[in-house]
């Protein structure tokens with residue numbers, strides 16, 4: 001959050017009650033922004049600083065970019081009496097994660113030309129560039145749009161990238177569901193012309209011409225809004241971590257409809273127990289034709305009932321807990337005439353991706369590539385970034401970004417398969433089969449050095465911690481036992497740490513809170529087990545528990561269930577008892 005944002009003057013001289021209900025400063029910025037324009041263009045043109053004005057830093061998120069600074073060199077810059085080294089993260093929206101080889105080549109080239117030569121694959125099936133300087137921001141966004149991708153609404157208080165179970169080419173049902181994800185994404189995208197005006201030199205609206213945001217209005221949503229679809233048995237989108245989720249119901253091989261889930265979300269604030277992560281409620285079933293109407297109705301519910309005074313309690317998860325599911329259901333009916341049937345049965349068996357080769361119902365092949373921490377970079381002899389670029393040059397299918405920060409090389413013909421295999425081998429792309437099951441089920445957020453909210457490392461550190469935990473697993477014969485592990489640099493939860501069986505959340509440099517007891521398939525949150533652990537302490541704490549797990553686990557019992565059965569930790573049965 002930006003510390004420079006001033007409090008709203010209208011709060012002065014008001015009663016305590018009025019003050020408590022007064023819109024937050026962010027609401028005022030949105031309201032006064034003229035549909036997200038603010039003074040972004042002016043800020044971009046100011047060559048005296050690498051930063052944007054404070055209000056524009058808020059607004060620019062709606063355009064898919066965040067201002068950051070390189071915290072690794074803050075002291076050195078201060079010493080040299082220079083302002084921090086500001087740069088921008090750019091998030092590129094890819095509904096359902098599907099891109100063409102040409103788009104991949106374009107993103108790869110842009111990451112080299114304007115960013116830090118890496119591509120971050122996010123936990124929401126988006127591309128992310130880091131380290132783009134202000135002078136290159138507009139050029140980069142223009143190039144992204146030329147590639148028929150965009151960044152509008154990749155961040156901000158709007159519906160974000162719509163996620164979808166990873167591979168639309170796996171079966172006709174997967175294809176149908178992917179189309180639904182695209183329809184939701186298109187329907188919930190903001191309509192403002194500001195994006196075109198600012199970044200693409202689009203026409204300014206003529207004087208008197210009125211702009212409208214039919215769905216969002218001038219102040220958009222109270223907070224970010226995330227949507228995802230999962231196709232059982234694979235919960236690779238972590239559907240219950242989303243504000244709005246859909247679980248595909250397939251009967252006799254046909255998609256009939258969806259179970260609606262609402263009120264998931266990961267973030268909480270350390271020391272503030274009025275904030276908590278929450279697993280979404282499964283509220284009912286509806287026929288597939290209604291998916292766009294249902295999405296719109298849920299968005300309107302949150303737009304009109306979400307907390308606009310206190311951003312820390314503004315997500316849909318808090319609105320649902322405050323107003324209850326009965327009221328939510330009655331509002332769905334009032335807003336769009338929608339009545340939900342009882343939810344239908346479904347079973348998830350995994351949160352993970354398929355690695356290596358698998359064949360779709362149409363005979364084409366798909367190869368799941370493990371990308372550690374979602375960071376595509378040529379490093380330590382593993383040239384994953386180069387490998388995928390070389391594959392993109394000959395590939396005739398698509399690439400799919402997954403919700404686990406991996407990539408699938410999809411729709412490979414039998415004839416092309418050996419060539420792709422040869423490239424993967426040549427550039428030593430990690431063969432996921434040779435990794436421990438823990439590493440295959442790991443996620444890390446970006447954290448330091450660029451994320452301003454990070455208290456500790458995540459993406460740069462988790463691989464070496466996994467090396468050490470792997471040794472404990474090996475000693476206990478658990479290397480092939482799938483356990484989920486996720487690390488983030490703060491409790492904002494970008495890497496969904498509260499849904500992992502081993503959750504590590506940065507509290508201070510080199511210190512992590514350890515959370516245990518989540519469900520293996522994303523159905524139950526974990527709970528704080530120990531605070532402020534160093535690496536040595538993490539290993540000290542985990543070693544006996546893992547040894548006990550190896551010796552006394554029941555057949556097929558997952559680690560998260562085991563620590564609850566053996567009373568290492570109490571089960572978190574709802575967001576509201578996460579802190580108990």
Ligand code: SF4
Pocket residue numbers: 445446447448451452453454455458488489490491492493494495
């Ligand atoms: Fe930054 Fe926190 Fe998100 Fe990690 S979880 S990227 S540290 S905001």
